[in-house]
Amino acid sequence: MPESTSALTSAGSGTEQALRPHAESAFAAELAALAATDDRPRPSRWNLSPWAVATYLLGGTLPDGTVITPKYVGPRRIVEVAVTTLATDRALLLLGVPGTAKTWVSEHLAAAVSGDSTLLVQGTAGTPEEAIRYGWNYAQLLTHGPSRAALVPSPVMRAMAEGRIARVEELTRIPADVQDTLITILSEKTLPIPELGTETQAVRGFNLIATANDRDRGVNDLSSALRRRFNTVVLPLPASAEDEVDIVSRRVGQIGTSLDLPAVPHGTDEIRRVVTVFRELRGGITEDGRTKVKSPSGTLSTAEAISVITNGLALAAHFGDGVLRAGDVAAGILGAVVRDPAADRLVWQEYLETVVREREGWKDFYRACREVSA
Structure with a gap:
């Protein structure tokens, strides 16, 4: 292996080399300590109980002396409502002006619940429908036609199949017709694949966190049909x-x-x-x-x-x-x-x-x- 290739491989192999490690890696010790002492009921496929997830975000000291650092400084009730929403069949919309830690809270919620914060769709004005539904490996598609092998699942589709938390950042920056792709996913908990005459059904543990703000230019208002599928939690600016x-x-x-x-x-x-x-x-x-x-x-x-x-x-x-x-x-x-x-x-x-x-x-x-x- 050439020296340059080896260096690249080595640099990407450990979280200590990552410029910004994912939350589940950066705070792995805290998550493990919480899991070891957490004896409260856990929803299906959750790594922690809702109480432990809230403790992970807000901070605290465990019975064994382990200190959990705060990830979010704000009203406890806001975090409790956000966590319990994810334990229901309602999706969670974190709403607030820019800079109120919406993305930060979203990432840490996914890390604490699923142990994986990477099932992410980044919303922009150019986000296509395939980013939320699925795409195709065109080499496989041209060679063998539509098939499961040729299908490229989106992060949302993977979360549905694996019972994990999916994240959609800056939902209001996504074009309105693409936003509405989520309606069937959130209401029916299924993603039709008409090309194959089948569907992907969400398994227990699946939910979705979206973030949005209505202060920036270029936003696309959510349709009332889509907004009804979310429980909205407003993150305020720091109180003091x-x-x-x-x-x-x-x-x-x-x-x-x-x-x-x-x-x-x-x-x-x-x-x-x-x-x-x-x-x-x-x-x-x-x-x-x-x-x-x-x-x-x-x-x-x-x-x-x-x-x-x-x-x-x-x-x-x-x-x-x-x-x-x-x-x-x-x-x-x-x-x-x-x-x-x-x-x-x-x-x-x-x-x-x-x-x-x-x-x-x-x-x-x-x-x-x-x-x-x-």
């Missing part, structure tokens, strides 16, 4: 600044570890500043409630805050002394806030001059932001 700082710190720490970036604790002050700026601008008022501010056109989500801090850590690691400072996050904040060069720039400049400039202990942050905004 402390919750959001915690979420950003945890995710940046996980991402930074895989990228060999500096530890998050060295940048706690800057994380808090970024979160404060984002919350004030999207809320239209300062945290003390005294000053109203204009909001820019962007969402300024928690996910964007994570991106700003991660990029700042990379700057600090490769072009600084490894300590996250105001100058490392200033450019990222400017890029997140100023989406419309005309209107958003005025909003940002006004915020800098009326809020940031006057805030005690923020002089370095003000100077850094002014420098990149000039």
